[in-house]
Amino acid sequence: MKRGFIVTNDSVSKPKRSTSRSAGYDFVSPVEVLIKPGDKVMIDSCVRVYCNKNEYLACHIRSSLGSRGITLTNCTGIIDSDYFDTGNTIKMMLINNGEEPVLIDKGDRVMQGIFCEYLLADDDDVTVERTGGLGSTGN
Template identity: 30%
Template sequence: MTRGFEIVSSYADEGLHLPYRTTKSAAGYDFESAVDFKVPSIWKMDFLKVLWAIRHQENVDDATLQKARKILKPFLIPTGIKAYMGDGEVLVLANRSSNPLKRSLVIPNGIGVIDADYYNNESNEGEIFMQVLNFGLTDAKVAKGDRIGQGIFMHYLTADNEQEPQQKRQGGFGSSGK
């Protein structure tokens, strides 16, 4: 097996679907939500007050910055899915084109990167989560089985003069960096 998807053990009996391509020429595999999930609107969390404070203060205090970070912290929607792939490959997670239109959901950094060594890690078995922010005026309701993102397998290149990293992944989500 070269690349593909599996259901993580904690969702084995939950009736989840493996990611799938909807059309013959689709590059992306659609991921579904593993649970019912509510993504709060940033506007309901005093976002305008924080923006106003940042705009009108010469020196923004730490409390205001902390509040802004909390408001803009992405929510993680579980998929119950893990992906395996070969060396030199990556699974890139991207927003579905309908998410901003239908639900006002966006992936905050534009994409997500799932490395090959994320698969079956000790921390969370390699479960993939979709990071989202809701810029809509109301909370976004995501039902179990709703398509929430897509994944595209890709090859990547490394630099000629790279000193190859020796470190092995030690954990799950966000564990390969600070």
């Protein structure tokens, strides 16, 4: 397997890098949404990601939104390689920590995903497989 994106909605563009030296692939909003101070919203990106089993996609808010008080509710989203097997798309869970409402227009770049590799501890012996979607690996 390699790594890449599958878009599930024809009106949404595939995540892409802005420049040849950009680390992150920009995710756009498929909808317009106004986020008032203190409000939380979940936007379905309409994107699925696939990557190798020793990789994950780290999702971060774009700095242009962060400077206006918008952050991901979990700070950094971690999309494990086996999330692809659930058939689910990536969700952008946002909160407005600022003092002003923020309008996100359809097509605005909201989040960036960076492919990362990870290592395992010598005594790692986990054999449990994912059985669900969003947040399913926690107790």
